[in-house]
Amino acid sequence: MRDYAVARAVPDHAVRTEVVVVGNGPSALSLSQLLAGWEPSLAASPPPPGAHAHAHAHAHPDELLEARLRSAPPAQSLLEQDLRALAQGLEGRARTPLALLLDALERPGADAGLERPSLLRWRLRRERAVDHVVLGKGPPGGAWQTMDGSILTLSLASWMELPGLSFRAWESGAGDAGGGGGGGGGRGGGGGGGRVSAAAVARYYADYVAARGIARYIRSGCVVTAVRPLGDAEGLWLVEGYEEGAGGRRRRRRFCYATRHVVLATGAYDRPNALGVPGEALAHRDLRSLEAALDAVARQHSAAGTTPDPVLVVGAGLSAADAVIAARHRGFPVLHAFRRQVTQLELTQLPSSMYPEYHKVHQMMRDGGAGYPQYSALPETHLLALRPGYAWLSGPKSRFSKSSEHLSSADNSCAESETSINDGDWYSVSATAVLVGARPDLRYLKLPSGETNLLAIDPSRPVDPKTNPIDVDPVSYRVLNAPKGLYALGPLAGDTFVRFVLGGAVGVAAHIQKQR
Secondary structure, three states, X not given: OOHHHOOOOOOOOOEEOXXXXXXXXXHHHHHHHHHOOEEEEEOOOOOXXXXXXXHHOOOOOOHHHHHHHHOOOOOOEHHHOOHHXXXXXXXXXXXXXXXXXXXXXXXXXXXXXXXXXXXXEEEEOHHHOOOEEEEOOOXXXXXXXXXXXXXXXOOOHHHHOEOOEOHHHHHOOOOOOOOOHHHOOOOOOXXXXXXXXXXXXXXXXXXXXXXXXXXHHEEOOEEEEEEEEOOOXXXXXXXXXXXXXXXXXXXXXXXXXXXXXXXXXXXXXXXXXXXXXOOHHHOEOOHXXXXXXXXXXXXXXXXXXXXXXXXXXXXXXXXXXXXXXXXHHOOOOEEEEOOOOHHHOHHHHOOOOOOHHHHHHHHHHHOOOOOOOOEEEEOOOEEEEEEOOEEEEEOOOOOOEEOHHHHHHHOOOOOHHHHXXXXXXXXXXXXXXXXXXXXXXXXXXXXXXXXXXXXEOOOOXXXXXXXXXXXXXXXOOEEOOOOOOEEEOHHHHOOOOHHHHHHHHHHHHHHHHHHO
8 A cells, every 4th residue: 555545634724524526517517516405306297188197297208217207206306215226227328327317307218309308306405405615627617618619519409408407598598596307498308409519518517507506616726636535434535736826826725625525527538648659749639729829820821921731630539520620621731640440430420410510521531532632631540750840650641741851851850769760751730639539637536556547447447438437336426446435427437428427416416415
């Protein structure tokens, strides 16, 4: 056991609270409103004429779920019911039955294209509120606050909603914190609203805090540096970090919380994956920084009346496709390098009718750019090195290639490790974006084992939301391979879509309430 992993005593300056939530994205906000006292119960809908009222209290399209709902008391909070029994046998795209259960209640028949009102009703029970704090690096909304605002969500607007505030009502300015299903307005749970911009989603999550009255629990601008078990009889955890001040580093204020319950909700995109090639620090790792750089380069070439070099985009996922779209929108030639064959690409799984922009990029990747003079696709290609203004690639040659001899005469500062590479071609580039996925950043978690991999379903591999999430109890979302009191929500627990995060939040809140 490593000495740093277990604290020895509660510092005098530590603030005690019942729950600390690390992260302030959709998962954290869903949990916060539950801990603040908002609790869901089953809504009894009026039966059709001549029918027995109890037999049609819920009328869920899933007959097996409907049968279980009939025996559940409609006025009782779900946090007080047997969630494991209610969720039994449910199947779908979420990892846990509880995530499927809450999605099925909030959006009955959504996957079948049905637009039915929520079967949940929300009531504020102030006497059940749990003292807690939500710590986030930026404004409420997590990663949604850092995304390029112009890109569209993959999910429908109604699937981006959090409990108690429908997206439609919020857009119309009629949203409130009422107890109706989905926030009032009788909104449909299935496909209403279409896709929306990331900017709109970010504003919605920021406004959600006020709509649900949870602002007093939210601390923004907070960087958590350590979460460690105290190892005492109380089962306490210490959560330490600092709050960024307006004056920068000199204005940082340290904080320390002592708590019995820590909820990890830091999402999946804090650490972009790296290729480990020379000069990789020159590459952009997110769409916003790439767009800012391209705008600056475009202004320079416009003033000089010259033509810019291509933009190199490395990667084959949706983020890389967004970068291709952004570069072409600004008039830059695009050099698109990816390791896989075209038939293996993620973009091929998206229906063209709903995602026309990604379908267009896939078409370009598939034909190699033959029909697009300003685009060149390089499948089965690897980035070998970067220098200012140049990129070294192995794989099929492109019309944008530049010989290594020309580069050496133009820039004799290439590192020895780069010049030893005898495979590939140099390309002149205006900018490079390496967008090959991301992973969670759990370096703040100081456990007795010393390795966060041990929390995953497969402890021999790093935590990955899609393929190897943290191993949690399917109902309480308690982390199984960790000291008591640690929970994981959202992508960390495998719930990678916003529509499924409510299940985990309900599970955590119910488990904490039962221990009070």
